[in-house]
Amino acid sequence: MEYQTKSHCKYLIALHLILVVKYRKQLLQGIVGDFVKQKITEISARSEFNVEEIEVDKDHIHILLTISPSICVASYVRRIKQSTTQSIWGRFKWLKKQFWFEKTFWSDGYFVCSVGNASTDTIRKYIQEQG
Structure with missing residues (x-):
């Protein structure tokens, strides 16, 4: 991962979500x-974040992403959760039986941790080995 540059800042903000x-x-x-x-990859293509690594396990997903400092982490998470939930419900109608017709997919919270540049490879390897 490389440092990003905007008009008044240079940054590298990598998160494990x-x-x-x-x-x-x-x-x-x-x-x-x-x-x-x-x-999630499609969402990142039209948003201000990049997915560096992504992998699913049976009941959760790990994402290594780089973000811009101009938007808060919660906004990225909200965008990912809302967009994927809508898409999932549109594609997989059988979910109605799983969630009692409540149009939800993700739990309310999330885990996020900033990743220093030195340990990015370690986090990347961990995510690749999920599932």
Whole structure:
């Protein structure tokens, strides 16, 4: 990962983000997990963050992303959660039985940790080995 430059700053903000499926339901296996990874990658293409690494486990997803300092972390998380939830519900109608018709997919919270440049490779390897 390289430093990014804007008109008045130079930065490298790398984050390890973990999102958990509501009720820890093991829904990220197979086609749903692949779909979620694809959607998050598409969201990053039109947003101010880059997905460096992404991998799913049975009930949660690990994302290594780099962000801009101009937007708060919660805004990135909100965008990812809202967009993926809408896409998932549009594609996988059988989820109605999993969540009692409540249009949700992710648990309310999230884990995020800043990653220093020196340990990025360690985090990247950890994420690649998930699932």
